Amino acid sequence: METLISVIIPVYKVETYLEKCIVSIVEQTYKALEIILVDDGSPDRCGLICDEWGKKDNRIKIIHKKNGGLSEARNYGLDIAQGIYVVFIDSDDLVAPTMIERLFAESQKHEADIVECNYSCFTDVLPEKENREPTTSTVCTSEKALSLLLNESVFKYTVWNKLYRREIFDTLRFEVGKLHEDVFFTYQAFGKSKCIIKIDDCLYYYRQRSGSIMGSSFSIRNLDSMEARKRQYYYMKENYPGLTDKAQSQAMGNCLYFGQKAVLCLDSEVREQALQIILDVYEEIYNSQPIHESKKQKFWYDLAKWNFRFCCKIRNWLKIGL
DSSP, rough: OOOEEEEEEEEETTTTHHHHHHHHTTOOOOEEEEEEEEEESSSHHHHHHHHHHHHHHEOOOOOOOOOOOOHHHHHHHHHOOOOOOOEEHHHHHHHOTTHHHHHHHHHHHHOSSSSEEEEEESSSOOOOOOOOOOOOEEEOOHHHHHHHHHHSSOOOOOTTTTEEEEEGSSSSOTTTTOOHHHHHHHHHHHHTTOEEEEEEEEEEEEEOOOOTTTTSSGGGGGGGHHHHHHHHHHHHHHHHHHGHHHHHHHHHHHHHHHHEEEHHSHHHHHHHHHHHHHHHHHHHHHHHHHHOOOHHHHHHHHHHHHHHHHHHHHHTTTTTTO
C-alpha cells in the first residue's frame, strides 16, 4: 500500500477560488491522500462547496467549525490527520499536479523529515507550467537548514510549500491568534528535524489578492512577526549557539523594518504605541549580547539604540531596508 499523506486546507471566504484549489489537489498524481477541508466558519458558500466535494471523493474529510483563524484551523486538521506525512495548502492557491509525488519521492530518497519546493506568485493570470527538468536538491542537517532559513535565502518561512513527517507535530502546533504564524512555527519544525531538503522545482502557486492576510495593509498586528523573531533568537541561543549572532541580527533588522513601516504608515496615536513596542524589543535584544556585525550594519544598530525614531526616518529618507 502507498504511504498515506494528509493534506490540510483551511477554508475561509474563498468561494471564488476554492473549486480550483480542490481540483488541483484531487488531481494529484500521488493518489494516497487524506484531504482535510477545514471550514473555519466561512460566511459564504465555502461550507457548501466543501460538502459537495466530500460527496464526490471519498478521500475528502470535512470539518465545520466556528471561526478561529488560520492557525486554529490547521490545528483542527492536525488533530484528525492519519497520514504518515502532512502537507498544508492555502485554499486560494494552486499546486502543480506532481507536487506531492515529487516532494514525497525526495523524502524517501534521503529519509528527510521536511521537503520544501519553490513557489511562484500570481494574481488572475494562470501560472506557468511546472518545471519538469531533473530535480536539484539541497540536503541539510537541521542546523544548516536553520542557518539558511535565517538568511531567508534557500529556505522560506512559508508553511504551505513543504511536506512534513507527521512526528514533527507530536509536540508542536500553530500559535493561535497571531499574524505571521508561519514565522512562529517554521524554525521550531526545522529544529525538530534531522534532515531537511530544498528542491528547486516550482510546484506551488501562491495567489496574491488584496483581501488576503498577506495582502492587507500594515497595522500594529503585524508586529507579531517581530515577537516571533525574538522568540526565535532565544531558541537559537539555547539550542543552536552557533546561530545566535545571525538570529540576533535578523531580529534587530526586523525591528528596524517595522519601525520604518510604523513611521511611514501609521496614524500618530497608533504610531507611538507601535514604536514603543518595537523599541522595547529592540533594546532587549541589543543588550542581550555583544553585536558581531560589519561596521556598516553595526552603525545602524548603534544609531537605532541611540535614537530609534531618528534612525528609522533616516533609513526611510535614504530608501534603505524597505
